[in-house]
């Protein structure tokens with residue numbers, strides 16, 4: 284993992300480690316830090332394990348470099364989960380805290396469990412949570428149905444966005460947006476009002492209006508699908524947006540558009556958890572915290588460091 288994260292563009296960094304259970308993690312040589320990791324033994328095959336401890340940094344504080352005034356948005360504690368069909372343990376002991384207004388990134392090798400963690404958070408039926416807790420905006424997320432999680436303000440952009448044949452993109456967006464408005468006790472928007480609402484969002488992601496009249500993602504190129512995902516995010520809004528490899532398949536202009544759209548919807552209240560393999564994305568959307576999912580000896584570990 285050494286030099287994996289040369290985040291030189293992050294100035295005045297305060298570091299917080301969410302270290303792995305086992306593997307040695309090295310942070311950029313630029314930073315005069317002496318990690319004091321809380322190493323743990325590996326437990327079982329194909330499990331994700333995480334623990335939290337702080338790095339002995341000149342800048343680190345007792346709050347791991349976090350702003351104490353920020354409210355917790357998502358608090359994952361010792362989360363464990365299995366694959367529903369095979370009963371195989373797939374997530375074991377993940378801890379993660381995302382406060383309001385923070386951008387977090389999760390990086391790590393292929394197959395280390397990044398997407399699985401995010402799917403578990405949105406309530407994907409392929410997985411069953413077996414332990415731990417997830418508190419989202421003060422509520423028990425694990426007790427909510429997937430639709431309730433979405434209506435509560437959790438958004439996920441999938442690595443491979445699904446096509447919905449026969450469902451027109453604008454109808455789909457209007458339906459989803461109005462469902463959110465109903466949840467918030469706000470009046471629904473009719474077609475004309477909705478068009479006026481969505482038009483600037485199209486400009487934000489640099490998408491042509493033609494895409495509104497096509498079926499959701501059907502026949503879209505990889506990059507167009509990603510833009511469409513971010514259009515959904517811009518339309519629906521979210522307290523926490525989980526973006527799974529939104530940079531994959533994007534050329535540099537598309538990446539800039541998508542990143543600009545994500546940055547455009549950020550406020551001091553909402554947060555982003557983005558999964559990526561590439562530093563390029565982090566140059567456009569600058570995270571305060573980077574976590575590493577680490578796969579070693581068939582064990583998946585989660586760790587990370589933070590910067591504010």
Ligand SMILES: Nc1ncnc2c1ncn2[C@@H]1O[C@H](COP(=O)(O)OP(=O)(O)OP(=O)(O)O)[C@@H](O)[C@H]1O
Nearest residue numbers: 366373391392393394395396397398399400409576
């Ligand atoms: N429903 C499932 N059935 C069987 N295996 C699964 C299932 N879901 C996840 N896995 C396995 O769990 C591991 C972690 O997968 P996951 O997609 O979370 O990795 P990732 O870190 O997101 O990888 P990548 O960077 O390649 O996208 C993989 O080996 C994957 O095959």
